[in-house]
Amino acid sequence: MVQSSVLGFPRMGANRDLKKANEAYWADKLSRDELVKEAKRLRLAHWQIQKDAGVDVIPSNDFAFYDHLLDHIQLFNAVPERYSSAKLDALDEYFAMGRGHQKDGVDVPSLEMVKWFDSNYHYVKPTLQDNQTFTLSSDPKPVREFLEAKEAGIITRPVLVGPVSFLHLGKADRGQSVDPISLISKLVPVYVELLKKLKEAGAETVQIDEPILVQDLPQKVKDAFKPVYEALTASGLPKLVLATYFGDVVHNFDVFPALQGVSAIHVDLVRNPEQLEAVVGKLGPNQILSAGVVDGRNIWKTNFKRAIETVESAIQKLGKDRVIVATSSSLLHTPHSLEAEKKLDAEVKDWFSFAVQKVSEVTVIAKAVTEGPASVREALEANAKSMESRATSKRTNNKDVKDRQAGVKPADLERQSPFPQRLAAQKTHLKLPIFPTTTIGSFPQTKEIRIQRNKFTKGEITAEEYERFIEKEIEEVVRIQEELDLDVLVHGEPERNDMVQYFGERLDGYSFTTNGWVQSYGSRCVRPPIVVGDISRPAAMTVKESKYAASISKKPMKGMLTGPITCLRWSFPRDDVHQSVQAQQLALAIRDEVVDLEAAGVFVIQIDEPALREGLPLRAGEEREKYLSWAVDSFKLSAAGVQDSTQIHSHFCYSEFQDFFHAIAALDADVLSIENSKSDAKLLKVFEDKEYPRHIGPGVYDIHSPRVPSQQEIEERISEMLQWLKPEQLWINPDCGLKTRQWKETKAALTNMVNSAKSYRQKHSA
Numbered sequence: 001m002v003q004s005s006v007l008g009f010p011r012m013g014a015n016r017d018l019k020k021a022n023e024a025y026w027a028d029k030l031s032r033d034e035l036v037k038e039a040k041r042l043r044l045a046h047w048q049i050q051k052d053a054g055v056d057v058i059p060s061n062d063f064a065f066y067d068h069l070l071d072h073i074q075l076f077n078a079v080p081e082r083y084s085s086a087k088l089d090a091l092d093e094y095f096a097m098g099r100g101h102q103k104d105g106v107d108v109p110s111l112e113m114v115k116w117f118d119s120n121y122h123y124v125k126p127t128l129q130d131n132q133t134f135t136l137s138s139d140p141k142p143v144r145e146f147l148e149a150k151e152a153g154i155i156t157r158p159v160l161v162g163p164v165s166f167l168h169l170g171k172a173d174r175g176q177s178v179d180p181i182s183l184i185s186k187l188v189p190v191y192v193e194l195l196k197k198l199k200e201a202g203a204e205t206v207q208i209d210e211p212i213l214v215q216d217l218p219q220k221v222k223d224a225f226k227p228v229y230e231a232l233t234a235s236g237l238p239k240l241v242l243a244t245y246f247g248d249v250v251h252n253f254d255v256f257p258a259l260q261g262v263s264a265i266h267v268d269l270v271r272n273p274e275q276l277e278a279v280v281g282k283l284g285p286n287q288i289l290s291a292g293v294v295d296g297r298n299i300w301k302t303n304f305k306r307a308i309e310t311v312e313s314a315i316q317k318l319g320k321d322r323v324i325v326a327t328s329s330s331l332l333h334t335p336h337s338l339e340a341e342k343k344l345d346a347e348v349k350d351w352f353s354f355a356v357q358k359v360s361e362v363t364v365i366a367k368a369v370t371e372g373p374a375s376v377r378e379a380l381e382a383n384a385k386s387m388e389s390r391a392t393s394k395r396t397n398n399k400d401v402k403d404r405q406a407g408v409k410p411a412d413l414e415r416q417s418p419f420p421q422r423l424a425a426q427k428t429h430l431k432l433p434i435f436p437t438t439t440i441g442s443f444p445q446t447k448e449i450r451i452q453r454n455k456f457t458k459g460e461i462t463a464e465e466y467e468r469f470i471e472k473e474i475e476e477v478v479r480i481q482e483e484l485d486l487d488v489l490v491h492g493e494p495e496r497n498d499m500v501q502y503f504g505e506r507l508d509g510y511s512f513t514t515n516g517w518v519q520s521y522g523s524r525c526v527r528p529p530i531v532v533g534d535i536s537r538p539a540a541m542t543v544k545e546s547k548y549a550a551s552i553s554k555k556p557m558k559g560m561l562t563g564p565i566t567c568l569r570w571s572f573p574r575d576d577v578h579q580s581v582q583a584q585q586l587a588l589a590i591r592d593e594v595v596d597l598e599a600a601g602v603f604v605i606q607i608d609e610p611a612l613r614e615g616l617p618l619r620a621g622e623e624r625e626k627y628l629s630w631a632v633d634s635f636k637l638s639a640a641g642v643q644d645s646t647q648i649h650s651h652f653c654y655s656e657f658q659d660f661f662h663a664i665a666a667l668d669a670d671v672l673s674i675e676n677s678k679s680d681a682k683l684l685k686v687f688e689d690k691e692y693p694r695h696i697g698p699g700v701y702d703i704h705s706p707r708v709p710s711q712q713e714i715e716e717r718i719s720e721m722l723q724w725l726k727p728e729q730l731w732i733n734p735d736c737g738l739k740t741r742q743w744k745e746t747k748a749a750l751t752n753m754v755n756s757a758k759s760y761r762q763k764h765s766a
């Protein structure tokens with residue numbers, strides 16, 4: 001019999017229940033016990049969904065209050081001393097690492113959070129010390145949750161992040177120089193102890209994720225697999241299913257001999273179906289293939305015919321007992337259920353499948369290959385109809401869009417003049433001081449803003465009433481920025497539910513959901529819009545708000561747009577057309593918006609591209625360069641329609657730009673704002689080394705945490721930056737937008753930031 005399996009289920013619940021519970025707990029509106037109870041309810045509900053659908057292998061320990069890497073940090077007592085010494089309750093210590101803690105005399109910033117591979121999910125980086133030790137927590141979460149499911153009558157397969165990935169995805173703490181992988185021999189005994197405890201609890205099999213196997217790995221990391229998996233596959237421990245996802249493992253086949261002891265290897269056959277044959281050829285004589293054929297990263301219905309063919313071809317070589325049908329990755333990256341979508345157009349709804357539906361898909365495919373297609377004939381016929389409907393839909397063939405794309409010329413990608421001329425024109429036009437201050441766009445999205453938007457969406461207030469409310473918000477944000485004495489103002493983005501969803505809702509070729517939430521980090525969720533056809537802009541999207549904001553202040557107003565790559569990456573893209581085509585369609589739509597903003601009197605325009613980096617193919621090489629070429633072209637096409645005197649900003653909220661610096665430089669943006677407050681300022685050295693000529697605002701404080709940075713702290717940060725950047729180049733801004741913050745901390749932090757800039761201006765003129 002071919003088993004069906006799910007690698008992980010979304011944690012938030014049908015109605016973002018976990019987000020609501022976490023946030024209520026943080027606001028002292030929910031007790032610890034109530035939060036714990038709610039988490040248990042969600043876990044049980046999610047296991048039950050999978051059990052009811054008939055999934056054979058159901059995961060546990062895929063739940064996390066905040067993030068699963070953070071769970072492992074606490075599980076192995078790899079908690080940096082600044083948190084453990086605060087003597088907080090275990091749950092509060094956990095949240096302190098995730099989001100910082102500034103209460104009752106304890107003041108600790110959060111640990112660094114970075115993108116989970118090429119997804120829009122963020123994980124907390126294991127942050128390691130030179131004298132790092134690991135011990136197993138006294139009440140290990142994976143065991144606790146396994147027993148919880150068992151008590152409910154569900155035997156699960158616990159999921160762990162593997163030790164090699166845990167360390168390789170980590171880093172040395174600030175001021176430490178430890179090479180994370182050198183700690184492997186200290187960590188492995190803790191995994192062994194944990195596996196023993198899981199076995200004692202009744203876990204026969206454990207899923208151990210080693211997703212780094214899809215990346216290029218240094219030899220020493222590859223070498224670590226052998227001793228690790230010898231130890232973890234010793235007798236008396238549960239069987240291991242080693243899971244990889246988001247790429248192919250063929251380039252790491254030299255590691256496979258080290259994995260001979262694991263009972264199964266999971267590979268992503270949605271992303272890289274071509275690896276199937278090679279992987280099958282590399283399996284040991286009894287090893288099982290877990291075939292990831294149901295996409296954990298997108299919302300399209302699985303093409304059953306294609307998936308069944310893939311699984312059948314594995315069965316032909318391995319036999320039915322050595323193949324498992326699985327999701328390609330955890331379903332963490334998909335919304336909970338399509339059932340909640342009452343407003344979706346019926347045509348496109350028929351093309352989609354969210355987590356709950358995907359769970360059923362794995363069971364249908366497993367049944368089809370076990371008992372034959374006749375056993376699921378109805379499901380196969382319905383699926384074939386959906387595939388046919390999508391392939392022949394009018395939505396995907398917009399002649400006007402295609403004609404415009406065909407007419408794009410190389411000159412459309414270039415600004416009128418090189419940077420020095422533009423800079424001169426912008427100086428005259430904008431008259432900014434040295435160390436100019438600005439923010440990244442959004443200001444706090446208060447409860448009141450969300451309530452009003454909700455009322456508008458439900459038709460409880462009119463468009464006019466909502467517009468008036470937004471104008472009032474903009475006016476207030478502008479006044480506050482004037483009081484703070486910022487130099488380049490923003491309108492605050494109060495009208496935007498999300499920086500991508502907002503644009504998706506205004507562009508033709510997109511569909512959007514009412515409840516299709518996906519966790520981005522911690523309690524924060526996004527509702528990615530879905531690209532269902534060719535994209536075009538039926539009308540201006542942001543001009544009204546930016547024009548209004550510009551009209552009520554004498555200071556320069558920065559217009560705020562989301563760039564083509566970010567719009568694409570943070571949407572669910574089409575899988576029937578290359579992403580470069582979708583990006584160019586988006587670029588043309590945004591170009592029109594940029595030109596309209598300039599015509600409306602907005603002469604500083606920021607085109608955010610925070611997703612540019614996460615789109616990088618995971619391995620270096622030709623694919624990466626191809627991606628960067630079309631991605632950079634899309635950005636340039638979106639930005640180049642303006643005069644020299646109009647200043648184009650771009651924003652990236654990450655600091656890992658070394659490996660594609662040439663692409664950042666090629667964007668030719670006049671000003672870049674980047675995340676930097678939580679990384680080593682010496683990362684900025686690359687700007688000096690490469691003699692980067694344009695202006696840069698490395699974030700001077702972290703916006704993910706409610707913590708207020710002191711003026712001294714910000715000045716120290718600026719001083720570090722000035723080791724690598726020229727004063728004339730440096731802008732002073734936070735790491736990212738302020739939408740997740742409260743006003744109180746926002747004003748306090750920006751006051752300190754503006755004062756720091758002023759202090760530097762004085763030092764500079766002295």
Ligand SMILES: CN1c2c(nc(N)[nH]c2=O)NC[C@@H]1CNc1ccc(C(=O)N[C@@H](CCC(=O)N[C@@H](CCC(=O)N[C@@H](CCC(=O)O)C(=O)O)C(=O)O)C(=O)O)cc1
Pocket residue numbers: 019120445447450451453454496497498499500501520521523524525526527570610736739740
């Ligand atoms: C900058 N980042 C973004 C990423 N991806 C995006 N798509 N967008 C981003 O901004 N990736 C990287 C980073 C970090 N990520 C995030 C992600 C999400 C948030 C965030 O603040 N999310 C909000 C939801 C935002 C939103 O869409 N809000 C809507 C709906 C609000 C709502 O919940 N309404 C209620 C009713 C009103 C009420 O009573 O409150 C409801 O529907 O029940 C809106 O504003 O209209 C979140 O809350 O998680 C930040 C950074």
Ligand SMILES: N[C@@H](CCS)C(=O)O
Pocket residue numbers: 440441442443499560608610651653736737738739
């Ligand atoms: N302009 C956006 C960028 C986020 S990456 C904001 O400020 O929220």
Ligand SMILES: [Zn+2]
Pocket residue numbers: 440610651652653735736737
């Ligand atoms: Zn950002």
